[in-house]
Amino acid sequence: MSRKLIEVALPLDEINAGGAREKSVRHGHPSTLHLWWSRKPLAVARAVIFAQLLDDPSEYADVLLSDPAKKRAARRLLRQRRADGGGAGAGTADERRTLWEIAAEQERERLFGILKDLVRWENTTNETVLERARTEIWQSWRRACAEHADDPRAEELFDRHRLPAFHDPFAGGGALPLEAQRLGLEAHASDLNPVAVLINKAMIEIPPRFAGRPPMNPESRGEATIVEKTWRGAQGLAEDVRHYGRWMRDEAEERIGHLYPQVEITPEIVQERPDLKRYEGRKLTVIAWLWARTVKSPNPAFSDVDVPLASTFMLSTKKGREAYVEPVVDGRGYRLAVRIGEPPDAESVKAGTKLARKATFRCLMSGSPIPNDYIKAEGLARRMGQRLLAIVAEGDRGRVYVAPDREHERATQVSVPSWRPELNMPRDRRWFSPPLYGFPSYGDIFTSRQLAALTTFSDLVTEATARIQRDAVAAGLPDDGRPLREGGTGATAYAEAVSLYLSFAVDRVVDRHTSIATWDSSPSKLQLRNTFARQAIPMTWDFGEGNPFCTSSGTWLPSVEWVAKSIATLPAEPAGEARQADASAQHVSRARVVSTDPPYYDNIGYADLSDFFYVWLRRTMKPVFPELFATLAVPKAEELVATPYRHGGRDAAEAFFLRGITEALHRLAEQSH
Numbered sequence: 177m178s179r180k181l182i183e184v185a186l187p188l189d190e191i192n193a194g195g196a197r198e199k200s201v202r203h204g205h206p207s208t209l210h211l212w213w214s215r216k217p218l219a220v221a222r223a224v225i226f227a228q229l230l231d232d233p234s235e236y237a238d239v240l241l242s243d244p245a246k247k248r249a250a251r252r253l254l255r256q257r258r259a260d261g262g263g264a265g266a267g268t269a270d271e272r273r274t275l276w277e278i279a280a281e282q283e284r285e286r287l288f289g290i291l292k293d294l295v296r297w298e299n300t301t302n303e304t305v306l307e308r309a310r311t312e313i314w315q316s317w318r319r320a321c322a323e324h325a326d327d328p329r330a331e332e333l334f335d336r337h338r339l340p341a342f343h344d345p346f347a348g349g350g351a352l353p354l355e356a357q358r359l360g361l362e363a364h365a366s367d368l369n370p371v372a373v374l375i376n377k378a379m380i381e382i383p384p385r386f387a388g389r390p391p392m393n394p395e396s397r398g399e400a401t402i403v404e405k406t407w408r409g410a411q412g413l414a415e416d417v418r419h420y421g422r423w424m425r426d427e428a429e430e431r432i433g434h435l436y437p438q439v440e441i442t443p444e445i446v447q448e449r450p451d452l453k454r455y456e457g458r459k460l461t462v463i464a465w466l467w468a469r470t471v472k473s474p475n476p477a478f479s480d481v482d483v484p485l486a487s488t489f490m491l492s493t494k495k496g497r498e499a500y501v502e503p504v505v506d507g508r509g510y511r512l513a514v515r516i517g518e519p520p521d522a523e524s525v526k527a528g529t530k531l532a533r534k535a536t537f538r539c540l541m542s543g544s545p546i547p548n549d550y551i552k553a554e555g556l557a558r559r560m561g562q563r564l565l566a567i568v569a570e571g572d573r574g575r576v577y578v579a580p581d582r583e584h585e586r587a588t589q590v591s592v593p594s595w596r597p598e599l600n601m602p603r604d605r606r607w608f609s610p611p612l613y614g615f616p617s618y619g620d621i622f623t624s625r626q627l628a629a630l631t632t633f634s635d636l637v638t639e640a641t642a643r644i645q646r647d648a649v650a651a652g653l654p655d656d657g658r659p660l661r662e663g664g665t666g667a668t669a670y671a672e673a674v675s676l677y678l679s680f681a682v683d684r685v686v687d688r689h690t691s692i693a694t695w696d697s698s699p700s701k702l703q704l705r706n707t708f709a710r711q712a713i714p715m716t717w718d719f720g721e722g723n724p725f726c727t728s729s730g731t732w733l734p735s736v737e738w739v740a741k742s743i744a745t746l747p748a749e750p751a752g753e754a755r756q757a758d759a760s761a762q763h764v765s766r767a768r769v770v771s772t773d774p775p776y777y778d779n780i781g782y783a784d785l786s787d788f789f790y791v792w793l794r795r796t797m798k799p800v801f802p803e804l805f806a807t808l809a810v811p812k813a814e815e816l817v818a819t820p821y822r823h824g825g826r827d828a829a830e831a832f833f834l835r836g837i838t839e840a841l842h843r844l845a846e847q848s849h
Contacts, residue, residue, distance in 0.1 A: 178235040178320065182227035187288045194219030194295030201297050202738075209742045210375050210680045211687060211789070212349030213711045213780050216773060219295035221351040225342070225359055225771055226291060226309055231316045233283035240279040250278040287312065300358075301745055310360040313339065333767055333849065340849050343768040345759040345840065346816075348782070350376040352771050353752065357384075362750045366757035366764050368811055370804045371786040373756045374793065378680065378743075380752025382673045383410035385665055387748035392648040392670065393419040409748035414740040417677045420644055421736030424636040424678065428732070429725050432632050435625050436723045437587050438462060439569050439578050451516050452576070460569035460576055463728045464704055464720040465584060466491070466695050468528075470561040471546065471554040478541040481508065482561050485537045485551065485717040486528035487694075490519075491566055491577045494699040499577040500525045501565050503540055510540060514566050514579045528718070535613075535715070555614030565718065568695070568702075570726060575702050588721070590624045593631045597622075597791040599809055601713065602784045604821045609715040610692070618791055621713070626689045629724050630792070633685065633732065637678045637796040645671035661801055672800045677743060679796045681735045683789050688722055688730030695720040703729045711780050713788065756804055758814050760839040765847040774840070777833060778818040783810040816840065 195217035202208060207215050233240065241247045254275055290308050299305040321336035333340075342356035347365035349372070357363035357380050365376035390396070390405070391412045396419065407415075438459035446456045468484035484503070491499040491514070502513045502525075519525040529537045535548040554560050564580035596619035601608040615621055622630070648667035649655050658664030660672040687693075687706045694716050696705050704720045707713060724732045757764055759774075775782070790810050798805040812822065818833035820826045 178231045178323065180228055181230040181232045181284070181287060182224065184232040184234065185284060186223065186227055187292055190292045191220060191223045191295050194223070194297065197297050204741045204745045206351075206354060206379055206742050206746065207349065208738045209378055209677075210371075210683055211706075211708055212372065212375060213708075213782060213785060214776070215349035216351040218300065218351055218355055219297065222355040222358065223291055223295050225352065225356050225361075226294060226313070228771055229313045229316060229359075229769070230287060231319060233280040233287070234277075236319065237276045237280040237283075240283055241276065246279055246282070247275075249282060250275050253278050253282070306358065313359060313361075341768045343765045343770050343848075344772045345757070345762055345765060345770070345844065346772045346774050347376050347754065348372050348773070350379045350754075352773065353754070354379050354747070356769075356771070357750065357752050358747045360750065361769070363752040364764050364768060365752070365754040366759070366762055367754075368756065368758050368814060369782055369786055370756060370801075370810060371789050371793065372782070373754050373804060374676065374797065374801070376752075376754035378676055379746055381754050382660075382676070383413065383743065383746040384749050384751050385663075386410065386413050386670060386673060389413070389653075390651075391415040391419065392644065392651040392653060392667075394647055394650070395419055397651055410743045410746050413673065413677075414743040416644065416674050417681075417740045417743060418736060420640045420674060421678060421681060421733065421740070423643070424633060424640055425725070425732050425736075427636055427639070428629070428632050432628055433725060435587060435590055435628060436462065436725055437583065439567050439581075439584065441578070445578065449514070449516070449578075452578075455571070455576065460571065461726050462584075462723050463568045463570055463575065463726050464695065464722045465567055465580075465588070466565045466718065466720050467562045467691075468565050468718040470563050471551055472559065473539045473541055473544075474546055474550050475539050475542040475544045478508070478539065481510075481541055482563065483537075483540045483546070484529055484563050484565070485535075485546070486565065487530045487717045488528040488697070489525045489565075490697045491568070491695070492575060492699075492702055493697050494702065497574065499575075505541060508541075512563075512565055512580060514577045516577070530717070535717070537717075552613055555612075558614055560614060562691075568720075570728075588623060588625050590628050592624045593627050595631055595795070596627050599787055599791050601787075602781070602821065604781065604784065604819070607712040607781050607784060610713060613715050615715075618788060621690045621692050621707075623691055623721055626691070626721060630682070630686055630689060633682050633724070634679075634792060634795050637675050637682060638799075640678060641671045641675040644674050659800070661803075676797065676800065677739050678736075679793055681732070681739045682796065683792060684735035684738060685724060685730065685732055686789070686792050689724065691719045691721070692716050693719055693722070693730075706730065707788070708785075711785065713785070759816065760814070760836050760843060762843065763847070765844055767847070767849055770844050770848040772844075774837060775816050778820075778829065781817060781819060783812045783815045783817070784819075786810045 198217045293299055293305045294309050318336050321334040324334045339361050341362040343364040344352045345366050347367045353363040353365040363380045367373050387409050389412045390407045393416050439462055440459045441452050441455040446452050468486040470482035470484050473481050473483045489501040498518050499516050500519050502515050504511050504513055531538050535551050537546040564585050567578045569576045598617055600617050601611050645667050648670050653667045655667035657668055660669040688704050690707045692707045693704050704722050787809050794805040816836045818829040820829045823829040823832050
């Protein structure tokens with residue numbers, strides 16, 4: 177078998193730069209479809225597959241030298257090197273070998289030029305650049321077919337008119353299957369994790385199935401244009417996601433909009449805050465309500481007072497627009513005021529009531545310490561509460577910060593919806609600390625108002641599916657009743673496809689609307705962080721409760737737009753397929769090119785973390801993919817991660833991982849092309 181380019185040399189600096197560049201790219205990047213942990217940069221995935229498929233030029237240097245132009249170029253370089261004091265003597269065997277090496281070197285540099293263009297983010301959808309890469313892949317493939325023409329399975333394995341299919345058995349976030357598809361290979365992705373399978377379906381399976389179709393919604397169909405618009409790739413699909421996302425937003429606001437009142441800037445507020453004079457008499461849309469968890473003071477003198485566990489009192493650290501909360505102690509109670517400008521004691525305000533890195537705070541009333549063990553005990557006894565610190569609203573030129581009032585505290589007192597996620601988080605403190613403080617289930621890390629909003633949007637996905645199907649039939653798309661999971665392409669399957677992307681938008685909102693999501697007061701942000709600020713669900717002490725109907729990041733319409741922009745950039749061909757399969761027992765790799773990035777031993781608990789999204793996806797997607805969501809939680813017993821709590825200790829977890837990964841790699845070696 178010929179050596180491949182990846183085995184000899186790569187322009188690593190440019191590949192690394194391309195991967196790093198992606199970190200600053202957000203809109204339109206496939207990673208914004210749905211969160212996945214440790215997702216691989218597309219540039220790196222693209223480079224690996226390209227270099228894996230190409231023969232190294234040293235394997236066909238004789239062919240290169242048969243081209244007079246290439247031979248002359250190699251001789252010129254050889255003469256130059258000889259003049260510089262290097263190179264073999266004329267007419268010797270060493271000269272012929274050196275000429276051969278130079279021809280390979282020059283060809284390698286030409287391929288590096290293609291590769292360097294290929295890894296630039298700006299060229300991700302550049303068909304000219306991509307076609308150059310595909311041409312090289314085809315040339316290497318046809319050389320392989322000629323080399324193996326006498327192979328007994330040549331007709332099956334070496335069809336010079338068809339590239340081999342690609343498979344990633346640990347597909348995860350889907351970077352490798354997606355880039356294989358972009359480079360012209362039929363892409364197959366498999367993973368044990370249903371969330372990963374769904375992400376891969378959304379990226380490689382669904383867009384080609386509905387490529388080139390116009391949107392089905394009546395608004396787009398009713399637009400009068402002089403020149404008929406051409407809908408390339410999945411652009412029509414993306415436009416329908418936008419349209420039905422807007423419909424869901426309007427429907428949700430009718431049902432639960434009253435739970436998100438505006439904040440009125442009254443004369444009384446202006447009297448204390450002259451900086452708000454321009455807003456007097458106006459009602460401003462709230463971006464977020466900022467809360468701190470509370471416990472009863474451990475000091476006997478104030479044991480009836482709920483004191484805040486605030487990791488910071490800063491609201492904005494933007495230069496010239498600083499804002500912070502100032503607790504004002506009044507007898508046996510306190511109130512919370514919002515101040516504008518630099519705080520007189522910046523370090524104290526920045527620290528809030530926190531005393532140390534661990535969950536240790538000080539009592540606002542007495543200054544006495546509140547130890548971690550006391551906080552845990554109060555949480556486990558269900559005596560932990562919450563207090564509204566401040567309200568963040570939309571102003572004319574930025575954020576407006578207002579002190580809390582009773583109306584907005586009452587707005588949160590809504591009845592718990594009939595459905596909430598009841599699945600318990602794992603008892604693994606490395607990745608999940610809320611259970612240590614009395615929040616055992618996923619449902620416990622949402623406020624009642626957050627649950628009301630999220631279940632409303634989740635319900636509306638199902639309602640939107642029926643609406644999309646009716647509109648698609650009205651637009652002339654045949655409805656054979658064949659569902660998406662069975663390869664359908666009619667109105668039923670199309671409606672289910674759009675609903676999958678709308679479910680992803682719900683998950684984006686879920687990620688920002690928990691009582692774990694904190695407020696980011698840094699100058700460039702001033703918005704809610706997401707729950708997964710890292711690869712874990714940590715316990716947080718103050719949090720932001722966002723308004724899903726405003727336009728800040730992480731709310732409904734921006735989330736829909738993130739998803740739609742990602743869809744529009746996905747490849748329209750060739751076909752792709754994603755399925756659920758255990759890597760140590762799968763058969764998908766048979767006669768396929770394989771490239772994969774296996775799990776990182778015990779670094780990331782993919783299955784455990786995925787349950788956070790799975791419980792919401794199951795609510796909307798189980799009718800669409802019943803087999804994928806047949807279990808109450810993500811399958812974990814077979815997951816190839818060395819998780820001690822799951823296997824009874826570190827040694828058993830390590831033995832399980834090594835046995836499983838060995839079986840998986842043996843299977844790949846036996847089956848792959």
